[in-house]
Amino acid sequence: MAGTRPTPVDQAQADQAQADRTAADRAREAVVEAALAALDLDTKARLLAGQDVWSLPAVPEIGLKSLVMSDGPIGVRGVRWTADDPSVALPSPTALAAAWDPALARRAGRLLAQEARRKGVHVLLAPTVNLHRSPLGGRHFEAYSEDPYLTGRIGTGYVTGVQEGGVGTTVKHFVANDAETDRFTVDNLVPPRALRELYLAPFEAIVENARPWGIMTAYNTVNGTTMTEHHHLVNEVLRGEWGFDGFNVSDWTAARSTVGAVEGGLDVAMPGPTTVYGPALAAAVRAGETDEATVDEAVRRVLRLAARVGALEGAEPVVTDLPEAVDGPELAREIARRSFVLVRNEGALPLPAGRSVALIGAAARDARVLGGGSATVFPARTVSPLEGLTAALPEGALTYALGADPNQELAPAGKGFELRAVCRDAGGTVLGTGSAPSGHLQWMGDDLPDGVTHDRLHTVELTGTFTPRESGPHTFGIKGMGAFTLTVDGTEYFDGVQGTDTDDPFAAFFGDPVERATVELTAGRPYEVSLRHVVVVPDDMPMRVVTFTLAHQEPVRDPAELIAEAVEAARAADTAVVVVATTERVESEGFDRTDLRLPGHQDDLVHAVAAANPNTVVVVNSGSPVELPWRDEVAAVLLSWFPGQEGGAALADVLTGAHEPGGRLPTTWGSLDSAPVTQVTPENGQLPYTEGVFIGYRAWEKEGRTPAYPFGHGLGYTDWTYDAIEVTGTAVTVRVTNTGSRTGRETIQLYVSPSTPDPERPARWLAGFANVEAAPGESVRTTVDLPARAFETWDEESRTWTPMKGTYEIKASHSLTDPRLKTTITI
Template identity: 75%
Template sequence: MAEVEAAVEAALGGLGLDAKARLLAGQDMWSLPALPEIGLRSLVMSDGPVGVRGVRWTSDDPSVALPSPTALAACWDPELARRAGALLAQEARRKGVDVLLAPTVNLHRSPRGGRHFEAYSEDPYLTGVIGAAYVGGVQSGGVGTTVKHFVANDAETDRYTVDNRVGERALRELYLAPFEAIVANARPWGVMTAYNTVNGTTMTEHHHLVNEVLRGEWGFDGCNVSDWTAARDTVGALRGGLDIAMPGPRTVYGEALAEAVRDGRLTESEVDEAVRRVLRLAARVGALADVPPAVTEPPAPVDGVALARELARRSFVLVRNEGGALPLRPGTVALSGAAARDARALGGGSATVFPARTVSPLDGLTAALPEGTLRYAVGADPATGLTVAGAGFTLRAVCRDAAGTVIGACSAPDGRIQWMGADLPEGVTHDTLHSIELTGTFTPRESGPHTFGAKGTGAFTLTVAGRTYYDGVRLPAEGGDPFEAFFGSSEPHARVELTAGEPAEVRLAHVPARPKGVPFRGVAFSLVHQEPPRDPDELIAEAVAAARAADTAVVVVATTERVESEGFDRPDLRLPGRQDDLVRAVAAANPRTVVVVNAGSPVELPWREDVAAVLLTWFPGQEGGAALADVLTGAHEPGGRLPTTWGSLADAPVTEVTPTDGELRYSEGVFIGYRAWEREGRTPAYPFGHGLGYTEWAYESAGVTGSTVTVRVRNTGERPGREVVQVYLAPAADPASGTPRPDRPVRWLAGFAAAEAGPGESAEVTVEIPDRAFEVWDEADHRWSFVKGSYEIQVGRSITDRRITAAITV
């Protein structure tokens, strides 16, 4: 450490003011500038958290795609999270990435949060444990992390401008808690500050939370990176503790920072503090010459495909299994749901990566079941509009200059172009690029009228089968989300009769718009498509007929990018399209109906009591279909437990995500998630921690020594299994009233551990309860207060299925 600090000081001494200011500003979308005079190469960042996109945001540069963070949390397995992080470090090194922009450890405050699939849980303890393991795994591979979004970025509505009004106690006990745990237990090399404001101060300028809490109280010694375009003011950001303003080349740092020092608004010593932190990060990742990196020997190579499959099946949560419907018995299976054929592997937005392959449920079950035993019908399609070009398209992107000369080209497998900053095909620059042409063929799998269109802003010309259907310009909306200027919305432009199996030429020419107010250069647009419309009742009838003739019916239902994505929250929790109708109809035809729910966060399941089994698979990543076959056939047990309460929106105690007069008040205080459900006396569909396996468990004993809880469980079933033993802490009732204290939850998660045993065997686990579980934040004295007294240790399978108790007095 002393060697690194000495090298940092030597490098700092070799820089002038302009170089220092330049180092704190992104030079493009993803990187910081190199400073050869001190032996510093460029630092490269990339989005996660389920894969490493690299600097090329395109399907032409594939990445391993792991299941969604909600799936990772559903495993309740820190070691598995650490292995996931190690794989992502391996991917980052392969792609030349130094810093991964992950993990997201904001909380599931309201089930309407549109980006909750990218965060872990409603519970701060579980979030902190999984997040710390993930960070440890990534950094064990010599790659930095930026724990995000600091702090209270728990919804997407008006995320750039909202002022989240959070009480001090709730802020400390809930929203800051995962960050604090990760800083203490994993020592992250970076933190990303959020777009939003907290209690009147924008997070990129929040001196109290960044300098006094994060750095002062917790001892964080890493870099503070802004969320993209979040930094607003040069002086406010630097004094608020922001080290790096991204992206470039136009930021509040760079020339603006040097000017602020020269005119006396800032001092050079203030700039030096930020530069030290950036140089320390550079040293840790091996970007500073003659300084050994923090990790000189990366971990052993990880098989990304195998880990993606293991993580998926370990994350699946079996919430209902009546009559032993799962595992599947020998016989015929009727599979339905458009999401069974066209898998939803990932959530939308900046978390998107492009895997080399995606195994759909149809693919996985076709490979796993005996030939001739599986029949598929669409049944219902969750997509109610156009989606990116997928099955049947073979496309290439050709780049031209203003004279029409080809200057570069690359493949574009799904018709989606997202080139940000320097992320361009070889030989192409933003100065020379004038137009891009997506060209190739489409071979339909169904005959009928196919709809084609474009997503993005700028000039478009769409030609299908030799005929031009659209030639016009779409302009970005004024004053909206700056990323919306690039992505826009999907617009239909052509309806073309095509014949199944007969290729048709497709061409979408595009001249990008140059939206105002966006501090980086980029090109983003897509060719979009929709299959021929069919009568929804006819589709359901086909699925019902197949289900009636089969031994078991499996229905896959899903959300879409229009439901769960970065940039917006959900108006409701309903499944899109006619999927609920499909499930009801199939269940009426076959009592052995299994429903697979392909959603990253809670959705309403109004038919759940009418089906034999319900399996939640989250967004399961690229190997989701193979993992699903593993679980449905019984080759592996579903290993997941709910990291978040599932229930109806009408019953959910905390739902508001829309600001009033620019403010969103967290008036519920510390009562979110299961804390709020229990306080309100409401019964969810499936409680926090719930999940079934393929065996049964008896809880035999629980003992307490000091703060260590020892639990013995026995596998009373007929198969080997894994049980997540959950330990909840419940304070004794108020002596005066005989009821729980109104200012504290009824109980809260204090620890967990996994037990594995064969049939008839017992296993013992120990859980260490941290001191923080007994503490509350004292708003009067602004400090943690240890609450002495009697507590009940409640051990069980979920927040509501508590099997055994013990007492502890502290």
């Protein structure tokens, strides 16, 4: 069972394995030292700078291959941002954390390593272990939880799995990159105790328990020092106190100073070829501004990474026997259903057999399966809720109505478009072509179609056909910067230059599309569409990128009319299933949220459907919390997160009862008005973390506020009794019984609270958890070892961890607010 201590035989095997690892590490280090000694200063400096967007240079004379990195965390995109090279798309990190299962995260990591090897990638730029400090954080879907312990456990499983597959990880973003507003320049003022107990804690746990081969430092500044130059946090804490021996890579374009970065512990400045390292670093050494020995330390860590992943000749990689192959789509489906959190169920789920279902919502037809920004990958297929339920239910049992469309703005061209990218030189000669199925083009560095080079490329034309699903006025627009010409059905609607009012170097990636044409079109008829762009890469761009998007919006129908159609469909069915969702303009990298409301008229839709059908089930397709003002009006609420490519199939599994929803909330859900920590916008360049150690459920309890659904909450399809709890040392054993009628899983959560309340400490905190499975009537026991850190605080005066002796209450709970058993422990 989870948490059980190893037997003597297990311990002996672990000790032998550790001895073998130590011997192998020494052998690799010898090869690393020999390779380092053979390098001159210029080669060493060059090795620390990206040769392009995703890779480091090879050095054949020492047998060093080019090290290739790729974005994650829910898939491996590879070095090309294109659907021509599809990737398995797993559910969002919030979903993975909602499963509360480090072993499942480990399996996800193994799959991603398999994908990385397939694509020639040595290092995955993941996982993200920043915390959900405020519900307004725009990138929360890419991080795990508001709780540092849960984050550390899930992150440890993920990193372990990836590296068991022979691929490196870069745990990110070190540290306190908890919001997106002014992320390049913000100075986050984090009190020392909060920094240690919350924001550094997941990184520390992963370094200790998974030995990651890489860390990525963040854009932001912490307490006056930018993270790419933070000597104290990188050299003294990460490497000194924690013993991290991997490489430290900048977030892309984050490095600002040659000497400051190398003295601050930054090993690799990405992307290349223009960075603060390379020739600038060699020149700084020759000028006496930094020591060559400091450069050697950075190079040593890069060579160590190469040795570990098998990219340095003469060094045996860490992994020589690869794990068994993983079925990517099947694992994606399993993670999705294990992550779904049933927060309310008044007998509506699972759906009774033989009943009719009205499926309602734009997101039921066009599912949002992943978040926006650098986490984006291109799966070979996606299963929508409509497709999943159509396949699972008997013929004629399912009807569909749009109800309300959350996309109140232009989105990348999708359904109905068949596009390709045609590249031409200044004379109009075609250099090459590439696919662009979503209307979004993003070529970074030398990632260009065959036959195309930056020096010859003059224009790129997205061209092809659009066959509308609906008749009426269709809106077209452009996302990007520069000169564009937009033509639809032979008519030129725009020919001009599109700019931006921001100095964000990633504005072309994350900016809003601009409406440029409204055209009356007929459903089912193909129309010629063209968007031509004159390629100009500004001199101050840190990397050569060609990126723009053809955007589109279908005819906007009267919201009242759509809701009325949905209400009629709901009345005619035994059960109404409404899928509501956020959009890429609500949750994405590059900006924070301004509210927690569902976009468009989706709340009105749910109110109306619930009034028409008492058996209304709402599926919430969002990566992070949204407000649910109708939650008490409906029979069931199921949170599906961004469920990955198999999300619709997993949803059908759970709704029909083939599998139970396995998730528990990794983050508190509540209204913005009640949320205790909401400030994400800096003032005068600074963002004070004035709440200290009180974020998430710690803050909700301190403020005496009641959320919609508490941390750890989630329902299944069976019932559990908690029978007994006992403590031996710091090991807690719990026995539970499945008293329901079907096999199920339970997540036993252990919360610690001091017997004597202390206003400087949270009322309680998560200190352990375990998953158990049992058949009807079966009892199971599990033992969890509570970590010593659960009973320590960071003393700001002595700058050390201090045990807080005394008596603590231990509660075995179904959720934070649903304790079942309690006992005490004395430290």
